[in-house]
Amino acid sequence: xxxxxxxxxxxxxxxxxxxxxxxxxxxxxxxxxxxxxxxxxxxxxxxxxxxxxxxxxxxxxxxxxxxxxxxxxxxxxxxxxxxxxxxxxxxxxxxxxxxxxxxxxxxxxxxxxxxxxxxxxxxxxxxxxxxxxxxxxxxxxxxxxxxxxxxxxxxxxxxxxxxxxxxxxxxxxxxxxxxxxxxxxxxxxxxxxxxxxxxxxxxxxxxxxxxxxxxxxx
Amino acid sequence: xxxxxxxxxxxxxxxxxxxxxxxxxxxxxxxxxxxxxxxxxxxxxxxxxxxxxxxxxxxxxxxxxxxxxxxxxxxxxxxxxxxxxxxxxxxxxxxxxxxxxxxxxxxxxxxxxxxxxxxxxxxxxxxxxxxxxxxxxxxxxxxxxxxxxxxxxxxxxxxxxxxxxxxxxxxxxxxxxxxxxxxxxxxxxxxxxxxxxxxxxxxxxxxxxxxxxxxxxxxxxxxxxxxxxxxxxxxxxxxxxxxxxx
Amino acid sequence: xxxxxxxxxxxxxxxxxxxxxxxxxxxxxxxxxxxxxxxxxxxxxxxxxxxxxxxxxxxxxxxxxxxxxxxxxxxxxxxxxxxxxxxxxxxxxxxxxxxxxxxxxxxxxxxxxxxxxxxxxxxxxxxxxxxxxxxxxxxxxxxxxxxxxxxxxxxxxxxxxxxxxxxxxxxxxxxxxxxxxxxxxxxxxxxxxxxxxxxxxxxxxxxxxxxxxxxxxxxxxxxxxxxxxxxxxxxxxxxxxxxxxxxxxxxxxxxxxxxxxxxxxxxxxxxxxxxxxxxxxxxxxxxxxxxxxxxxxxxxxxxxxxxxxxxxxxxxxxxxxxxxxxxxxxxxxxxxxxxxxxxxxxxxxxxxxxxxxxxxxxxxxxxxxxxxxxxxxxxxxxxxxxxxxxxxxxxxxxxxxxxxxxxxxxxxxxxxxxxxxxxxxxxxxxxxxxxxxxxxxxxxxxxxxxxxxxxxxxxxxxxxxxxxxxxxxxxx
Numbered sequence: 001x002x003x004x005x006x007x008x009x010x011x012x013x014x015x016x017x018x019x020x021x022x023x024x025x026x027x028x029x030x031x032x033x034x035x036x037x038x039x040x041x042x043x044x045x046x047x048x049x050x051x052x053x054x055x056x057x058x059x060x061x062x063x064x065x066x067x068x069x070x071x072x073x074x075x076x077x078x079x080x081x082x083x084x085x086x087x088x089x090x091x092x093x094x095x096x097x098x099x100x101x102x103x104x105x106x107x108x109x110x111x112x113x114x115x116x117x118x119x120x121x122x123x124x125x126x127x128x129x130x131x132x133x134x135x136x137x138x139x140x141x142x143x144x145x146x147x148x149x150x151x152x153x154x155x156x157x158x159x160x161x162x163x164x165x166x167x168x169x170x171x172x173x174x175x176x177x178x179x180x181x182x183x184x185x186x187x188x189x190x191x192x193x194x195x196x197x198x199x200x201x202x203x204x205x206x207x208x209x210x211x212x213x214x215x216x217x218x
Numbered sequence: 219x220x221x222x223x224x225x226x227x228x229x230x231x232x233x234x235x236x237x238x239x240x241x242x243x244x245x246x247x248x249x250x251x252x253x254x255x256x257x258x259x260x261x262x263x264x265x266x267x268x269x270x271x272x273x274x275x276x277x278x279x280x281x282x283x284x285x286x287x288x289x290x291x292x293x294x295x296x297x298x299x300x301x302x303x304x305x306x307x308x309x310x311x312x313x314x315x316x317x318x319x320x321x322x323x324x325x326x327x328x329x330x331x332x333x334x335x336x337x338x339x340x341x342x343x344x345x346x347x348x349x350x351x352x353x354x355x356x357x358x359x360x361x362x363x364x365x366x367x368x369x370x371x372x373x374x375x376x377x378x379x380x381x382x383x384x385x386x387x388x389x390x391x392x393x394x395x396x397x398x399x400x401x402x403x404x405x406x407x408x409x410x411x412x413x414x415x416x417x418x419x420x421x422x423x424x425x426x427x428x429x430x431x432x433x434x435x436x437x438x439x440x441x442x443x444x445x446x447x448x449x450x451x452x453x454x455x456x457x458x459x460x461x462x463x464x
Numbered sequence: 465x466x467x468x469x470x471x472x473x474x475x476x477x478x479x480x481x482x483x484x485x486x487x488x489x490x491x492x493x494x495x496x497x498x499x500x501x502x503x504x505x506x507x508x509x510x511x512x513x514x515x516x517x518x519x520x521x522x523x524x525x526x527x528x529x530x531x532x533x534x535x536x537x538x539x540x541x542x543x544x545x546x547x548x549x550x551x552x553x554x555x556x557x558x559x560x561x562x563x564x565x566x567x568x569x570x571x572x573x574x575x576x577x578x579x580x581x582x583x584x585x586x587x588x589x590x591x592x593x594x595x596x597x598x599x600x601x602x603x604x605x606x607x608x609x610x611x612x613x614x615x616x617x618x619x620x621x622x623x624x625x626x627x628x629x630x631x632x633x634x635x636x637x638x639x640x641x642x643x644x645x646x647x648x649x650x651x652x653x654x655x656x657x658x659x660x661x662x663x664x665x666x667x668x669x670x671x672x673x674x675x676x677x678x679x680x681x682x683x684x685x686x687x688x689x690x691x692x693x694x695x696x697x698x699x700x701x702x703x704x705x706x707x708x709x710x711x712x713x714x715x716x717x718x719x720x721x722x723x724x725x726x727x728x729x730x731x732x733x734x735x736x737x738x739x740x741x742x743x744x745x746x747x748x749x750x751x752x753x754x755x756x757x758x759x760x761x762x763x764x765x766x767x768x769x770x771x772x773x774x775x776x777x778x779x780x781x782x783x784x785x786x787x788x789x790x791x792x793x794x795x796x797x798x799x800x801x802x803x804x805x806x807x808x809x810x811x812x813x814x815x816x817x818x819x820x821x822x823x824x825x826x827x828x829x830x831x832x833x834x835x836x837x838x839x840x841x842x843x844x845x846x847x848x849x850x851x852x853x854x855x856x857x858x859x860x861x862x863x864x865x866x867x868x869x870x871x872x873x874x875x876x877x878x879x880x881x882x883x884x885x886x887x888x889x890x891x892x893x894x895x896x897x898x899x900x901x902x903x904x905x906x907x908x909x910x911x912x913x914x915x916x917x918x919x920x921x922x923x924x925x926x927x928x929x930x931x932x933x934x935x936x937x938x939x940x
Binding site (some may be wrong): 114132145 | 484489493494496497509510513514516517520521522523527528529530533534542543548549551552553555599600601602605607617620621624625628645647649650652653656657660676678679685686687688690694697705713714715716717718719723727729730733734735736737738739740742744745746754756760761763764766836837867868896940
Binding site (some may be wrong): 232253261268359443 | 473474477479481572577785786789790823824825826827828829830831833834844847850851852854855858870874875877878880881882883884887891892905909913914916917919920921922923924926927929931932933934935936
């Protein structure tokens with residue numbers, strides 16, 4: 001096996017004899033690296049762009065409304081049995097539903113996840129320009145399987161977590177990836193496919209319904 | 219200005235009227251036109267087909283003929299594209315630094331006709347009269363290689379009496395592509411079919427472009443189909459006047 | 465890669481051109497996506513700056529590929545993964561088959577990967593009694609239909625909804641199926657759900673591998689990619705060596721360029737980035753197989769090298785007037801379209817007649833270069849490869865090759881054009897020679913090589929006076 005490695009590296013070096021050894025090419029990053037919109041505009045843009053993917057977006061002015069909002073969302077989607085990731089604030093959860101708690105000590109199996117109606121999570125970051133939610137498996141977000149197997153995902157985003165541009169997001173996760181090796185998942189709308197006649201259709205293997213709840217900081 | 223005319227072998231042999239039209243336009247604008255007899259061919263057909271070694275003497279010839287010219291102007295976007303895009307590579311292939319330098323010196327002085335008129339001379343109205351319904355096909359090399367932009371359209375819009383109509387899917391290739399038209403004739407003709415359909419949909423009497431090679435292909439198809447639309451080079455429309463119509 | 469000769473583009477294009485259903489399907493799909501791509505690109509004020517950054521990053525990576533691959537290997541291993549190196553398809557298949565066999569399974573779930581198609585992995589697994597289950601909708605369609613992919617991004621682009629419905633009815637026992645894309649997607653969801661939940665081994669390709677952190681990524685839409693890279697205990701990822709990028713931050717460039725160029729979305733639904741293994745989350749065994757399979761040959765050609773910058777968005781296919789009319793199968797490669805026309809001949813080598821015909825499957829219109837998100841000058845490379853085809857023919861060609869009308873014609877014309885007197889003589893000969901064929905200034909029928917022209921187009925005859933003859937007369 002190490003033979004193959006040496007052989008490939010040898011071929012590469014032979015192929016690159018025209019490249020000076022001390023060459024150090026600089027990349028001009030003349031693209032937008034930081035947003036220019038005001039806070040409220042960023043949040044509005046995020047809400048608008050997420051909704052364009054056929055996800056439902058709701059906004060509440062402050063945190064104290066959260067329990068009622070989660071209850072309403074689940075009622076509307078007729079969801080009764082939800083999986084709750086480790087670190088998700090318990091006091092946010094409404095009564096009258098079945099919650100299955102996932103934790104490092106007590107992992108919910110894939111088959112059990114398949115028997116739930118949905119999942120409710122927080123997120124690590126939102127990106128306005130592309131309407132993207134980003135998870136880094138931190139507290140309240142859960143393992144990757146949790147937001148994948150259930151058919152319904154309710155994701156809670158705080159206004160202050162929303163950035164305008166993609167480069168701001170990659171900046172944000174740099175430490176988390178290089179030091180902790182955290183898995184990063186970017187979600188832009190419900191699962192979809194463009195495989196039939198190159199037209200986007202929502203709903204394939206991942207959650208077919210995505211609701212996003214934005215909490216203001218009034 | 220003393221303008222050296224690069225007629226291109228294709229126009230010299232098959233479309234002399236395009237060359238005559240170009241002379242007429244440039245002289246009407248008060249310039250003197252020079253035609254160096256030693257010129258032959260830019261080598262595009264050879265180069266693009268893969269006969270790149272054979273292109274080297276043609277590049278040498280071109281540079282030799284035009285090296286002292288004030289401006290070299292040609293009625294063919296694809297031949298000018300060849301000169302501008304690939305001559306430096308030919309010089310490199312020839313491993314001749316002197317040729318490479320001569321090419322570099324000459325390139326900024328080589329122009330396609332419409333680009334020369336609009337961008338270099340700053341002229342958009344050449345005093346033409348052409349009372350016909352015309353649609354314009356932007357050829358691929360004029361559009362994407364030379365980036366002539368709307369220079370041909372600016373010139374056409376200023377032609378008196380013209381009824382200029384937009385061509386649907388104008389920027390799609392007509393399917394000529396040099397030896398592609400023969401090597402991959404079936405595909406080439408399928409592309410031409412769609413182009414002709416679009417041209418006919420405009421009800422134009424004339425389809426024009428900055429390149430006779432594409433026009434030969436489009437015109438050949440139209441003629442075979444009795445399409446009732448004529449393919450006419452841009453220079454010929456620009457040369458036409460009320461006193462001396464095309 | 466098989467040493468068997470593939471058919472040439474010219475030989476097979478005609479039959480695809482005659483397939484009106486195919487042309488309608490592809491025409492419809494590519495025209496829709498072209499319009500959408502334009503929209504999402506135009507709304508980006510810094511698109512050109514992103515393209516330039518993408519080009520520069522890829523160029524830098526290729527020029528120091530050995531360093532970045534070593535760094536990637538180290539990072540992946542540090543993060544708990546295992547790295548394997550494969551010189552060619554056979555070696556890659558052997559590595560992957562052995563890894564799957566170690567897990568003692570008869571089935572593996574796969575997320576769409578053209579690289580695994582390139583090495584013929586499914587066949588290699590099948591030979592060992594292991595079924596590789598394609599989970600991407602389009603790949604599933606191709607697999608069920610026992611067909612070949614015809615597009616980089618949407619391998620079943622040549623099939624329309626009605627054809628897919630008929631296929632699913634037959635193969636998935638879905639009786640009550642309509643041809644609504646929603647219902648077709650639902651049928652695939654039901655069929656694959658159990659497979660995902662029970663999968664022990666997942667196989668993927670990779671869009672990017674970050675040297676600095678060891679992070680590997682899969683960009684997708686359906687969630688099957690997440691399923692395959694998250695649920696199984698073991699994940700095996702096959703990655704072409706050119707897919708490495710130096711730093712995590714570099715992804716911010718490609719993750720803006722790729723979705724807009726590929727599916728014409730601001731962002732595709734799901735992007736997964738994993739770094740080795742994570743306790744309690746995702747596969748606990750991660751194998752990264754780095755594949756050469758001809759890529760170092762591409763790297764060795766200074767002009768051709770830029771081909772490796774490709775991020776497989778397929779924007780060039782969607783704008784190509786040739787691809788739009790022939791479809792992908794005429795290219796006889798898992799990499800069709802303009803990028804395939806330059807990548808395939810370089811990977812396979814020009815000894816393969818089919819591969820050597822591909823650089824000519826283009827009118828050089830330049831639409832591909834215009835949309836390429838990393839600015840690969842495809843026309844320039846096409847012309848460069850044509851030069852190599854002819855150089856090879858001159859060196860090794862048979863007498864028959866050298867007596868081909870085109871070859872002879874080019875030789876004669878080159879000699880004629882190098883001198884004005886000879887050139888003028890040639891003009892006169894041609895004018896006299898056409899006498900047999902010309903009528904009213906037009907030629908409707910020519911023999912031999914040029915009959916390809918006159919079978920569908922009239923040819924303008926050479927007029928009585930050339931321009932230079934007129935000029936001479938005018939001077940007198």
